[in-house]
Amino acid sequence: MISIDRVDHLVLTVADVDRAVEFYAQVLGMEPVTFPGERRAVRFGDKTIKLHQASELVGPTATHPVPGSANLCFVTNNALSEVQDHLRNNEIWIEEGPVVRTGSQGPITSLYLRDPDGNLIEIAKYDDPAE
Template sequence: MISIDRVDHLVLTVADVDRAMEFYEQVLGMTPVIFPDDRRAVSFGQQTIKLHAASELVAPTATHPVPGSANLCFITGGALSDVQEHLRAHDVRIEEGPVSRTGSTGPITSLYFRDPDGNLIEIGRYDEPVEE
C-alpha cells in the first residue's frame, strides 16, 4: 500500500504566466517563485502552484493541458466578508456565495470566482462548531 502524506504542488496551464502570477500574488496573496530555469510559480504555506504557459508546455504534462480547466479550493482563516471586500476591490466578480459546502474535514462556507484563465476558484472557511 502507498501512503500519501500531502499535496506538494499543482501545475496550472495558463495562457499568460505573467498575468496569472500577478493575479495569484495581488488577489490571493501568494508569494511569487522563480526557479533557476526561469519557470515560475506561486506559493502559500507549504504548497506551490507551478504556472506553465500553454504555448510552452513542460514535459511530462497532463493529457489535455488547457487554460481554464482547473477547479481549486483554498481555505482561509479570515472572515469571508473580508474576502468579499478584497475581491471587489480588485474587480473580481463573485459568481456564487457565500454558500454552504463540504470541505475535506467538515462543513465550510464558500465564495466562488474565476482567475484570468477561467479556472474556478473557491475560497472557503470552516464553519464554527455548534456548541450544544
C-alpha cells in the same frame, strides 16, 4: 499498499504566466516564486502552484493541458466578508456565495470566482462549530 502523505504542488496551464502570477499574488496574497530555468510559480504556506505557459509546456504533462480547466479550493482564516470586500476592491466578480459546502475536514462556507484563465477558484472558511 502505498500511503500518500500530502500534496506538494499543483501545476496550472495558463495562457499568460505574468497575468496569472499577478492575479494569485495581488488577489489571493500568494508569493511569486522563480525556479531554475526561469520557471514561475506562486506559493502559499508550504504549497506551490507551478504555472506552465500553454504555448511552452514542460514535459511530462497532463494529457490535455488547457487553460481554464482547473477547479481549486483554497481555505482562508479571514472572515468571508473581508474576502468579499477585498475581491470587490480588486474588481473580481464573485460568481456564487457565500454558500455552504463540504470540505475535506467538514462544513465550509465558500465564495466562487474565476482566475484570468477561467479556472474556478473557491475560497472557503471552515465553519466554527461554536456558532
